[in-house]
Amino acid sequence: MGLEKILSISGKPGLYELSAQTRGGFIAKSIIDQKKIAVNVRHNVSLLSEIAIYTYTEEVPLGTIFQKMFEKEDGKEAISAKASKKELEAYFSEVLPDYDSDRVYQSDIKKVIQWYNLLISNGFTDFSVEEKDKATSEEKTTSGEEE
Known part of the structure; x- marks a missing residue:
């Protein structure tokens, strides 16, 4: 399962895994307690694979940031999200040194x-899936052009 199946739903705590599609939306399963909920068009939903963080030069995909955090922490959890503002900013600047501090807020x-x-504590460790998907689609494009 890659980040393209992991959702953040505004107004709902935690993260959700996309389970199935319905007529008016889809079914999502909580990563924390495995409870299923129905999500419709009124909910504001974000796929983690579509989220990026601003830097001074480009937007860095969330999967890339997660991978850097994973390598920095040797596969373990990072600092607490309840740490002080200075600690959070210092940690994040170690992971992503050129993040745009004017556009990336403490929240x-x-x-x-x-x-x-949350992902690490629930056994999710493969954040490089997006790059594999891109490589696969590029291979398909290249092989299609050769024919």
């Missing part, structure tokens, strides 16, 4: 760290 940093810790 964003907290959320990224919270999500990372």
Whole structure:
């Protein structure tokens, strides 16, 4: 399962895994307690694979940031999202040194760290799936052009 199946639903705590599609939306399963909920078009939903963090030069995908955190922590959880503002900013600047401090707020940093810790504590460790998907689609494009 990659980040393209992991959701953040505004107004609902934690993260959810996309389970099935319905007529008016889809079914999502909580990563924390495995409870299923129905999600419809009124909910504001974000796929983690579509989220990126601003830097001074580009937008870095969340999967890349998670992978850097994973390598930094040797596969363990990061600092607590309840740490002080200075600790959070210092930690995040170690992971992503050129993040745009004017456009990335403390609440964003907290959320990224919270999500990372939640995923790690629930056994999710493969954050590089997006790159594999891109490589696969590029191979298909290249092989299609050769024919």
